Amino acid sequence: MTTALIWIIIALGLGCVVMRRRSVVVALVGIQALCVAALAVALVPSRPSEFLPAALTLVARAVVVAVLLVIAIRRTRHSLPGGDEVVPSSRLVIAGVIIAALVVLVPSFGLASHLAEHGAVVLVATGLALLVTRRATVMQVVALLVAENGIAVAAVSVPGGLPVVVELGVAFDLVLVVTVAIVFHDRIFGMFGTTDTRMLRGLRD
Amino acid sequence: MTSPITIAVLAALVAPLIVSAAMAAARGARQADTINRAGGVVCAAAISVLAVIGIAHARVPATGPWYVVDGPAGVFLVVIAGVGLLSALISPAYLHDHRRAHTGALRSRQLYYAGLYVFWAALVAVPIVNNLGVAWLVVEATTAASALMVAFADTHNALEAGWKYLVLTSVGLTVALLGIVMLYASGPHGAATLTALDWSSLAHAAPHLDSATTLAAFCVIVAGLATKIGWAPVHNWLPDAHSEAPPPVSALLSAALLPTVALIVWRLDIALRAALDPAAVRAVFIGFGLLSLAIAVPFLWKALAWKRFLAYSSLEHMGVIAFGIGIDNKWATAGVLIHVVGHAVAKALGFSMAIPLLRYQPGASQRAPQGVARTSRHLAVGMGVSLLALGAVPPSPLFFSEALILFGGFAAGQIVVTTVAAGLLALGFIGIAQMTVGALAGSAPDRRRPGVRTALWISGLASACGVALVAVAAVAYALPYSTLVAMISGGRT
Numbered sequence: 001m002t003t004a005l006i007w008i009i010i011a012l013g014l015g016c017v018v019m020r021r022r023s024v025v026v027a028l029v030g031i032q033a034l035c036v037a038a039l040a041v042a043l044v045p046s047r048p049s050e051f052l053p054a055a056l057t058l059v060a061r062a063v064v065v066a067v068l069l070v071i072a073i074r075r076t077r078h079s080l081p082g083g084d085e086v087v088p089s090s091r092l093v094i095a096g097v098i099i100a101a102l103v104v105l106v107p108s109f110g111l112a113s114h115l116a117e118h119g120a121v122v123l124v125a126t127g128l129a130l131l132v133t134r135r136a137t138v139m140q141v142v143a144l145l146v147a148e149n150g151i152a153v154a155a156v157s158v159p160g161g162l163p164v165v166v167e168l169g170v171a172f173d174l175v176l177v178v179t180v181a182i183v184f185h186d187r188i189f190g191m192f193g194t195t196d197t198r199m200l201r202g203l204r205d
Numbered sequence: 206m207t208s209p210i211t212i213a214v215l216a217a218l219v220a221p222l223i224v225s226a227a228m229a230a231a232r233g234a235r236q237a238d239t240i241n242r243a244g245g246v247v248c249a250a251a252i253s254v255l256a257v258i259g260i261a262h263a264r265v266p267a268t269g270p271w272y273v274v275d276g277p278a279g280v281f282l283v284v285i286a287g288v289g290l291l292s293a294l295i296s297p298a299y300l301h302d303h304r305r306a307h308t309g310a311l312r313s314r315q316l317y318y319a320g321l322y323v324f325w326a327a328l329v330a331v332p333i334v335n336n337l338g339v340a341w342l343v344v345e346a347t348t349a350a351s352a353l354m355v356a357f358a359d360t361h362n363a364l365e366a367g368w369k370y371l372v373l374t375s376v377g378l379t380v381a382l383l384g385i386v387m388l389y390a391s392g393p394h395g396a397a398t399l400t401a402l403d404w405s406s407l408a409h410a411a412p413h414l415d416s417a418t419t420l421a422a423f424c425v426i427v428a429g430l431a432t433k434i435g436w437a438p439v440h441n442w443l444p445d446a447h448s449e450a451p452p453p454v455s456a457l458l459s460a461a462l463l464p465t466v467a468l469i470v471w472r473l474d475i476a477l478r479a480a481l482d483p484a485a486v487r488a489v490f491i492g493f494g495l496l497s498l499a500i501a502v503p504f505l506w507k508a509l510a511w512k513r514f515l516a517y518s519s520l521e522h523m524g525v526i527a528f529g530i531g532i533d534n535k536w537a538t539a540g541v542l543i544h545v546v547g548h549a550v551a552k553a554l555g556f557s558m559a560i561p562l563l564r565y566q567p568g569a570s571q572r573a574p575q576g577v578a579r580t581s582r583h584l585a586v587g588m589g590v591s592l593l594a595l596g597a598v599p600p601s602p603l604f605f606s607e608a609l610i611l612f613g614g615f616a617a618g619q620i621v622v623t624t625v626a627a628g629l630l631a632l633g634f635i636g637i638a639q640m641t642v643g644a645l646a647g648s649a650p651d652r653r654r655p656g657v658r659t660a661l662w663i664s665g666l667a668s669a670c671g672v673a674l675v676a677v678a679a680v681a682y683a684l685p686y687s688t689l690v691a692m693i694s695g696g697r698t
């Protein structure tokens with residue numbers, strides 16, 4: 001079951017690269033976060049009791065972040081980046097190159113599952129690819145979330161899991177950062193009438 | 206029973222949060238300014254007490270369940286206390302000059318001060334946390350706390366700078382978190398305990414860790430945190446954020462935040478020494494150092510707006526700190542500590558001077574300042590002290606720190622890279638000298654002169670910083686032989 005979940009999580013990450021509409025991408029990353037939480041919950045019976053709060057934290061994180069993103073896109077409905085955004089096939093190629101480079105560069109780091117190790121690295125690389133190829137502010141937040149979901153895959157796959165304090169703290173910090181990003185998203189939309197980050201290129205030397 | 210040191214730690218952390226919350230009770234703009242001034246003094250006093258405890262415990266660190274108050278923490282807390290107090294005290298002058306369009310004077314101040322003090326509290330936590338995982342959490346918290354402060358001016362440029370800062374540093378910290386998970390996963394597995402990531406636990410486990418995996422994890426963590434420290438080539442947010450943030454926030458970012466995050470990397474290096482190839486670690490730090498210097502220097506030669514110039518100077522000085530950490534002997538270690546404090550004083554003064562400068566030469570927000578000596582001799586003295594100190598002109602402590610780091614480099618046999626660093630520092634000095642002459646001499650575009658009160662606070666601040674700089678320089682003679690340096694460099698000569 002865990003193997004299937006990790007493959008689904010990776011596929012959802014790549015879906016975020018390909019899909020154009022913000023609502024679809026937000027739905028995909030929300031489902032991805034829930035799958036990561038499901039992965040953690042599936043591991044609870046084989047783990048010490050301290051792992052349960054960490055798994056529940058991931059569930060809560062997935063729900064809160066998804067709600068925040070839905071609120072953000074509902075408040076800026078008509079703001080889509082222009083047509084000269086990188087086309088899906090090119091985005092996929094760029095993601096493929098970054099993924100291949102990171103998978104080669106990052107050595108095995110001791111997880112029992114090689115799929116979890118590679119999956120984590122693939123998702124961090126997918127996040128980086130999303131960051132450089134997508135221009136809407138919400139998409140850049142999604143990029144961060146995809147990378148964080150990758151790290152969560154690695155974290156829950158460590159025998160025993162990460163310390164619950166770190167899991168709680170990471171989830172809290174992520175919600176905080178996403179909240180601040182959505183404040184920026186609103187202010188950028190209010191000032192520029194769009195959430196296209198190409199408008200944010202005024203500062204040069 | 207709670208120990209006195211735990212009480213001091215809690216006081217230093219909670220005091221800024223209390224002031225932040227107290228802002229909600231302010232009934233008017235002047236009352237908010239008064240709460241800020243009084244609160245700033247109280248917070249600085251609480252943090253200074255902790256700093257003194259840290260320096261007094263240089264030989265045997267005071268540790269608690271989640272904190273470590275040691276020599277390095279003491280040095281960085283001195284910086285955080287001093288720069289934080291200065292930022293608090295100069296903030297009313299900034300807020301007086303910059304009213305936000307959509308919020309009244311009181312609301313504007315409440316938002317600003319609440320953000321400033323939360324940022325200050327998060328900064329205090331960074332040097333004293335005793336755990337890599339928790340250190341990551343508080344560094345991430347500084348991003349959330351400070352990003353909105355960077356965009357406080359609510360202009361196009363401020364929003365752009367704030368967004369870049371938020372996204373780029375968050376991505377960097379995500380990469381660093383991957384490295385932390387890698388490091389944790391490569392260690393001995395058992396029940397998930399937070400103590401496994403304590404600095405002392407990492408040092409204890411280091412001899413048993415796989416060196417290749419540990420080095421990879423270390424590199425990923427350093428590369429991620431480098432975005433927050435502002436080391437090239439992942440420094441892109443730095444010039445924008447420093448130039449667009451309110452000057453008191455720029456001072457905290459540049460003088461306190463960047464070096465304090467570098468302390469986390471330094472602590473990690475010290476903890477994992479037994480597992481890491483020293484040559485590889487040295488190459489990582491020296492690489493970041495030289496690249497930061499090389500990228501900063503051409504911008505120091507350009508006629509940039511004042512705060513943007515100071516931002517590139519920060520890039521240069523973070524490069525010096527990386528280079529010194531990479532050299533890793535008693536000379537370089539002493540140099541890094543002096544550099545952190547000297548840079549903080551000089552840079553905080555420089556950003557403070559931006560407030561009167563932009564009041565009397567509004568165009569200096571977009572172009573290089575000119576003829577400041579004709580506008581105000583007091584302001585010219587303040588800017589001059591900052592520039593000469595940053596340019597490492599004796600008796601600036603940065604002269605001694607850079608000399609110590611370069612001497613350490615030659616003593617470590619790193620002849621080529623040290624010569625390159627010396628050359629880049631010389632080129633940087635020429636750029637700063639050009640800025641000094643161009644900004645202070647010549648004719649002024651405006652002839653608005655500061656009032657007596659403004660002239661007084663500029664003179665007072667410049668004098669205090671000048672005295673502080675000379676005092677820091679005086680410490681340079683004894684520091685390489687101190688217990689503090691011996692503890693950090695582990696007996697390396």
